[in-house]
Amino acid sequence: MISAKGQPSATARTIVEFCRFAREKGLSASVHETLGALDAATVLGLGNWDDLKFGLRSVLCSSKEDWDLFEHCFEAFWRGAAPLSDHKERQPEERSSRGGRNTTSLMSTGLGDEVSSEHDGGQAVTGASIRERLTKVDFSNLPQSDMVILEQISLRLFKQMSRRLARRRRSGSSRGQVDLRKTIRRNISRGGEPMNLRYRERKPRPHRLVTLLDISGSMSSYSLFLVKFLFALQQHFRHVDTFLFSTALVDITSQFRGRRLQDALLVLSQLPAGWSSGTKIGGSLREFNQLHRRKLRSSDTLFVVLSDGWDTGDPGVLAAELGAVKRCVRKVIWLNPLLGLKDYQPITSGMSAALPYIDVFAPAHNLESLLALEMHL
Amino acid sequence: MSPGVVEATNMGILQILPSGARQGVDAIISGFERLGYVTDRSLATAIYLVAKLRKPILVEGHAGLGKTEVAKVLASFLGTRLIRLQCYDGLDVSSAVYEWNYQKQLLAIKIEEGSDRTVEEKERHIFSRDFLLERPLLQSIQVEDTSPVLLIDEIDRADEAFEAFLLELLSDYQITIPEMGTIRAKHVPYVVLTSNRSRELGDALKRRCLYQWIDYPSLEKEMRIVRTRLPSMEEKLARQVVGYVQAVRRLSLSKPPGVAETLDCAEALVALGKPQLDEEAIEQTLGCISKSVEDGAKIRNAGVGRILIQSTEGFG
Numbered sequence: 001m002i003s004a005k006g007q008p009s010a011t012a013r014t015i016v017e018f019c020r021f022a023r024e025k026g027l028s029a030s031v032h033e034t035l036g037a038l039d040a041a042t043v044l045g046l047g048n049w050d051d052l053k054f055g056l057r058s059v060l061c062s063s064k065e066d067w068d069l070f071e072h073c074f075e076a077f078w079r080g081a082a083p084l085s086d087h088k089e090r091q092p093e094e095r096s097s098r099g100g101r102n103t104t105s106l107m108s109t110g111l112g113d114e115v116s117s118e119h120d121g122g123q124a125v126t127g128a129s130i131r132e133r134l135t136k137v138d139f140s141n142l143p144q145s146d147m148v149i150l151e152q153i154s155l156r157l158f159k160q161m162s163r164r165l166a167r168r169r170r171s172g173s174s175r176g177q178v179d180l181r182k183t184i185r186r187n188i189s190r191g192g193e194p195m196n197l198r199y200r201e202r203k204p205r206p207h208r209l210v211t212l213l214d215i216s217g218s219m220s221s222y223s224l225f226l227v228k229f230l231f232a233l234q235q236h237f238r239h240v241d242t243f244l245f246s247t248a249l250v251d252i253t254s255q256f257r258g259r260r261l262q263d264a265l266l267v268l269s270q271l272p273a274g275w276s277s278g279t280k281i282g283g284s285l286r287e288f289n290q291l292h293r294r295k296l297r298s299s300d301t302l303f304v305v306l307s308d309g310w311d312t313g314d315p316g317v318l319a320a321e322l323g324a325v326k327r328c329v330r331k332v333i334w335l336n337p338l339l340g341l342k343d344y345q346p347i348t349s350g351m352s353a354a355l356p357y358i359d360v361f362a363p364a365h366n367l368e369s370l371l372a373l374e375m376h377l
Numbered sequence: 378m379s380p381g382v383v384e385a386t387n388m389g390i391l392q393i394l395p396s397g398a399r400q401g402v403d404a405i406i407s408g409f410e411r412l413g414y415v416t417d418r419s420l421a422t423a424i425y426l427v428a429k430l431r432k433p434i435l436v437e438g439h440a441g442l443g444k445t446e447v448a449k450v451l452a453s454f455l456g457t458r459l460i461r462l463q464c465y466d467g468l469d470v471s472s473a474v475y476e477w478n479y480q481k482q483l484l485a486i487k488i489e490e491g492s493d494r495t496v497e498e499k500e501r502h503i504f505s506r507d508f509l510l511e512r513p514l515l516q517s518i519q520v521e522d523t524s525p526v527l528l529i530d531e532i533d534r535a536d537e538a539f540e541a542f543l544l545e546l547l548s549d550y551q552i553t554i555p556e557m558g559t560i561r562a563k564h565v566p567y568v569v570l571t572s573n574r575s576r577e578l579g580d581a582l583k584r585r586c587l588y589q590w591i592d593y594p595s596l597e598k599e600m601r602i603v604r605t606r607l608p609s610m611e612e613k614l615a616r617q618v619v620g621y622v623q624a625v626r627r628l629s630l631s632k633p634p635g636v637a638e639t640l641d642c643a644e645a646l647v648a649l650g651k652p653q654l655d656e657e658a659i660e661q662t663l664g665c666i667s668k669s670v671e672d673g674a675k676i677r678n679a680g681v682g683r684i685l686i687q688s689t690e691g692f693g
Contacts, residue, residue, distance in 0.1 A: 032584060036432070043429040044398040044422070051402055054422035062583035064437065064574070067590040180479040188486070188500050254631070258575040 015041050015056075022060055022073045029060050036060075138340055138365045140221035154225065154367050155261075158232030208300055209237040210329075212288065214307030216246040216279035222337045222364070226306050227268065229370050231261050233377075241295050244268075245284035246277045251292070279310055281350055282317030289324050296328035302377065303329040306364060308338045311350025319353040326357040333360040333376055340365030393455060394428065401425050405454070414443065414450040415602045423589045424451060433547055433568035435532075435583065438591030440573060441635020448528035448569035458525040460566070462513040464535035470542060474552060476510045504556035514543075518550055518562035527566040532582075533575045540579050547585055594636060596623055602636055607643055617654040618643045622666065628679055630672040641665040 019034040029037070040055040053074055061067045137146070182198035190196075211230050215223045234240035234256060244250045255267045296303065303325055311318055326332050334354065338344045340363040346352055355361070360376045363369040393408075394401040405421040416424075424447075427434045436444045452459035462473055482503045489499050511519065517527040532540065546552060550562035570586060572578060594602065596619060603615045622639045634642075642665040651658045667673040 028580075028584075030584075036430070039430050040426055043426060047397075048399045048402075050418055051398060051422050051425075054419040055426055057419070058423040058426060058434070058587040058589055061588045061590070062435070062580075062586070063577075063588070064590050067588070181477055184477075184479060184482055184486070184503075188503075189496055258573075260574065260577055263574075 011041070011046060012038060018056070018073075018077050019060070021077050022070070025073045025076075026069055027060050027066055027073065028062065033060055136366055136368050139225050139337070140365070150367070151228070154228065154370075155232070157367065157371055158229060208239040208241075208295075208297060209233065209302050209304065210241045210243075210292075210295060211304040211306065212243045212245055212249075212284070214246065214279060214281070214305075215244050216277055216310070218279065218308050218310045219306075219337070222306075225367075225370075226335075226364065227265070228261065229364075230306075231256060231264060241292065243284075243288065243292075244271075245279075245281070247280045247283070249284045249287040249291075278312050279307070280313040281305075281307060281309070281311040281354075282313040282315070282319075282321055285321035285325065286317060289321055293324075293328065296325065298328050298330060301329040302331050302333060304333045304335065306335045308336055309334075309346065309348050309351030309354065311348070313350075315349040315353035318350055319357070322354050322357040331359045331376070332357055333362065333373075334358045335362055335364035335373070337363065337365040339363035340369060394425070398425065401429075408454045409450050410605065412450050412453055413605055414446055415598060415605050417598065420447070420589055420591070423587055426587055427451075427567055427569075430587075431565055431567075433570060433586045434589060435570045435572065435578075435586035436589045436591060437572045437574055439593065439633065439635060441637035442591045442593065443636060444571040444591060445528065445530055448526050448530075448571075451567065451569065452526040455523075455526065455567070457523050457567075458520060459528060460513050460517045460520075460525050461528045461530060463530045464532050464539070466534055466536065468535045468539055470539075472512055473539065474512050474514045474542075475554060476512065477504070477556075478508045478510050482508050506557075509554075509557075514546060515552055515560070517566045518546075518552065518560065518564075520564060520566075522564075524564040525566050527568045529568065529570045531573060532570045533572040533578060537579065540582055544579075544582055544585065547582075593626060593633070596620070599623065599636060599639060603639060603643055606640055607647070610643060610647055611652075614646060614651070614653055615643065618646065621654060621659070625666055625676055628675055630667065630675055632668055632672060634666045638666050 015037055016034055019029040019037055023029040027033075036059040037056055040059045041052060044051050044055045046052060056074070057067070057070045061070050137150075179198045183196070186196050186198060211233075213223065213226055213230060219226075230242055234242065240256070241251070241253045242256050244252055250271060252268060252271065255271070256264050259267070295301075322332070336346070336351070339346075339361070346355060346361070362373060362376070364373075394404055402418065402421045402425050405424050406416055406418065409416045409421070423434055426432070436447055438444055448461075449459055485503050485508070486499070489502070492499075494502070513527070517525055529543070532543070547568060550565050551559050553559045599619045599622070600615065603610065603619055604612070607615070619639060622634050622642065626633045642662045645662045645665050646654065646658060649658070649661060663673055663676065667676055
């Protein structure tokens, strides 16, 4: 029998070796899991191959991705069917085939992030200097080699930011309903007469957020990051509506909601949303006003447009429609990646038509500028 | 948990499961099937490990594939109680673990007003077990005779704070109530967690659990499920329904139909008295298969006839 304690038997050693092998292949088989695997092998015995495999799988896996990976590991280790490198080569193919033939650049980078963060685990420690440099670099000038690191940093920082946002609201909220439990506790010495009332703070009620992201050709080097930014943002608003636009408006709220980032990106890449086409901001806003205006509430809605303002439509339409939106929301925020350029002036006809209706006009060309938005939210 | 606790609770399962691992897994498969749940060896092995290693199991998979059912069937298989906690956004400790019965406490304070008990005695009285409202998690460690099955359904819907709390419970199987002290599990429950993967769960929680992914069933398995659940249904019709649903699943809908939808559709056809699946029957039961207008339109546009032909081709 295999024993985790005392002298390890040959079988125990094999199990441990398999765990190490699985770890190299990207499963999270740490000491804890290895001990679990030994326990499972002890209980199941080595008599039945399938049972052992299923047992080890349930111990060593903790997600669908692990689940798929395990199959290869097990085969490769015990049946010697596939050499180590074979699987690594196969992996990108499999992933892209899930996304179908027409995977856009958004997809490939999006999944690259997933692979690296899951498989490198804790090893991906980024130096402070790199981080410093990368938070300031313009997305469009980013070398491909830095992409993965920047994505890791940004995901972490976005998460931190949204957590801070959530906390800030909590401390600022007003008196809510009476907290009976604490009230009783406080008033036992007064014979239970509730003289000294304790309140339960009202659950923070964040703003509603409506965002429109420009995915036309001129924005293509920024769109990917901005999509991720929006995804991170939506976690901490009670109600979020997200739209993409280029020449037409696409509602991606439901694609975003209740999914993990990778899954959401996969779905988005398959939408016929007109990635990298022309821009009709005014027309898209009109469509928004016609179909979705009831989603705006002047008391608590933030309306965010992420666009460079290059509009091929009529600037008069843009002004009129944005004005209509402005009347129904608390704040209009326009994020323009071009604002990061030193000598940029918002003088394109579209942008200058929109300016009078904008409360916050801010850059969105690098990580630093996105994080700076926190104070406007 | 102390070793004594484990031994005591393992007694129950030993009576049900035969000694060898292989026989044990076989017993689970046949036992589950008797209860109307068709399972495969992978899940049965994991359940066997749950029973033997006393670890929680995390079951993930798409909606409608019987994740919740695993816990229900496990409970009836073991002949023990099922305690269910449905998670939702904003679930907090007072609705998951315990709450004091405030109204009753207020009344008790009033009644005690004239008595000559000291304040400490009064306090002990109103914070005694009589005034405690036990919620599912507390119930699950309070069961007197055997280990219950604790189902924590859709854990991905609860927030991270709750997940962290759960972690504590699942490692020590004890709950601390400030006014009363620590309550330890009399019998460690069998814990089944389910998730729809709407968000990534914390690593710590995942590491503590065995894992099981439930995928859409193969044609043969789904046939067996339909035949087991609806034994009175004609085999030909059952085959048509299963083939049709399997074809619909390939359409990349926003919500592909699960096994639950297959069974709904099959039952609907029986209720409508349809001898076989035709265009009219598909139209009438579309609501069982697709739960949104867009998906419904997709199924229609894909050509019901074509799907039908595809589904019958599979059987030669």
